[in-house]
Amino acid sequence: MSKQAKTKSPQHRVPLLELEGLATSFFTQRGEVQAVRGVSLQISPGKILGIVGESGSGKSITCMSILRLLKSSGKIIGGKAMFEGTDLFTLKEEEMRQLRGNDIAVIFQDPMTSLNPTMSVGDQVMETILRHKNVSKAEARARTIELFELVRIPSPESRLNSYPHEFSGGMRQRVMIAIALSCDPKLLIADEPTTALDVTIQRQILTLIKDIQARMDMAVILITHDLGVIAEVTDRVLVMYGGLVMEEGRVNDIFANPRHPYTQGLMASIPDMSGKRQARLQPIPGSPPDMNAPPTGCPFSPRCEHVRVQCSQELPPLYGREDANYLVEGQSVRCWLHHSDAPFVEGVNSPDLVQVER
Ligand SMILES: Nc1ncnc2c1ncn2[C@@H]1O[C@H](COP(=O)(O)OP(=O)(O)OP(=O)(O)O)[C@@H](O)[C@H]1O
Ligand code: SF4
Ligand SMILES: [Mg+2]
Structure with a gap:
């Protein structure tokens, strides 16, 4: 791997991303849908932030806003997204495009719709590397094999020429992770990356993300419905x-x-x-x-x-x-x-809750 475990530095404590007061609405025929209404969050290198909540609570739109990948009816109407000192919301579209897939990568729920069915999985990873990095085709191929090893795709060299339909759901998600990691992102956004997979494979993929995240000192935002995942994986x-x-x-x-x-x-x-x-x-x-x-x-x-x-x-x-x-x-x-004047409600504002060892 060109990017081995980085040493931890004092920079570690400085947030990589600071989202402040994000407000995003969709302007539809039915009127304004106030999808996100003032969300602030911070994430530092090497940390995993979990976002949880019921369907429609604004988890995906928060992340899509950070990436500036909203459908055309969606508009960011307020807030700042400071990424290494630059407000992502003020970047030109071309600058933002450079950042996506380079410094910030994303994995979605369904790898079948995200992968191109007409291209081999190896070519899809190589294409991303060639688009973002100034390397030769041979170097991109070598890097793709390294990435397949990293995401634990067995016999990586011989699987380069396989097509997505020849892979299981779990293996396709590994290819998506390889694509996401291909440019050594500083921040990985994973939006329900395992929901479509069965429970054993879900666990393998999440363990893989956590393992790679620690090795690469990457920040991860993980959206999930699953509180068990939150408990086990996130900080x-x-x-x-x-x-x-x-x-x-x-x-x-x-x-x-x-x-x-x-x-x-x-x-x-x-x-x-x-x-x-x-x-x-x-x-x-x-x-x-x-x-x-x-x-x-x-x-x-x-x-x-x-x-x-x-x-x-x-x-x-x-x-x-x-x-x-x-x-x-x-x-x-x-x-x-x-609030200091609120009435006492057992279990909500009582001081006596017990610390649970996990
Ligand atoms: N293209 C769109 N047009 C109009 N409203 C939208 C659009 N996309 C999302 N919304 C609305 O924005 C709100 C937040 O949606 P979002 O997708 O962020 O929810 P979520 O928390 O990710 O839910 P889920 O767990 O189902 O993925 C919802 O009320 C949703 O209906
Ligand atoms: S007590 Fe009031 S403010 Fe608190 S969650 Fe319930 S409705 Fe909301
Ligand atoms: Mg969602």
């Missing part, structure tokens, strides 16, 4: 609902002490909080908000068992440890129950 987690961040923090803290009623609803769907889980999200009673006309106040208010008058009138801010001392460092929660 921090961001819980989204109604186009907003509802709760954020270190994975261990959020799993030990979820403080948002929505996060608690998600966690309640996990049968075994300490074991190796396969659990997927169970629907919480009620439906997610219509983003054509999201509720004025807390978007979770129509489904929340603790709802109060103020909740449906005004959007709560994100509260942190400086507002509520039972929250842990780096945890933030968008719920009125963390």
Whole structure:
């Protein structure tokens, strides 16, 4: 590999990407769909950030906005995306195109639709390398073999000439990962990369991503519906609902002490909080908000068992440890129950939750 494990430097602590107040809407015949309504996040090199939330919560559109790969009706209407000090939202399209696939790579859910069925898998990886790097064809081929080894495709040299339909779903996803890694990205965005695969293969692919991420000191944003995956693979987690961040923090803290009623609803769907889980999200009673006309106040208010008058009138801010001392460092929660005047609600704003060893 041309890029072996990098040494960790003080730079490690500087965020690679800082997204601030992202707002993205779709302007459709039915009116404005407010898909993302002010999302901020940070990610540093060598870290994995998980984004979790029900369908329609804005996970993919947040990432598509960072990549500036929105459908034409989608517009970024607010916010900044500082990547190594440059706001991605101010780059020219050509500069952004250079960055995509070079510094920032993406893997989607369905490798069959992302791969070209008429081209061999080897050619598809080589094509990406030749487009982005100033190398000869022979060098691109050698690099492709290295990448196939890295993503553990058996007999890499002889598989270069295979076509996507000759590969299983798991192997196709490995090819997609090889394409994504071909230019040594600093940030990999993986949008439900294993949802289409069976459980054993899912685990293999996620272990592979985590292993490669650590070796390459790459930052990864991993979108998933699966809280088990979040628990096992990520460092921090961001819980989204109604186009907003509802709760954020270190994975261990959020799993030990979820403080948002929505996060608690998600966690309640996990049968075994300490074991190796396969659990997927169970629907919480009620439906997610219509983003054509999201509720004025807390978007979770129509489904929340603790709802109060103020909740449906005004959007709560994100509260942190400086507002509520039972929250842990780096945890933030968008719920009125963390206001200093809020009534005591057992399990939500009580200070006595137990740290769970994971
Ligand atoms: N092309 C589009 N036109 C109009 N609205 C859209 C479009 N794409 C997404 N949306 C809306 O934006 C909101 C956020 O969608 P997004 O795809 O980010 O959800 P998600 O959290 O990734 O869900 P899932 O888990 O199902 O992938 C949803 O309300 C969705 O209906
Ligand atoms: S702000 Fe109100 S409705 Fe929203 S989660 Fe908190 S208690 Fe529930
Ligand atoms: Mg999605």
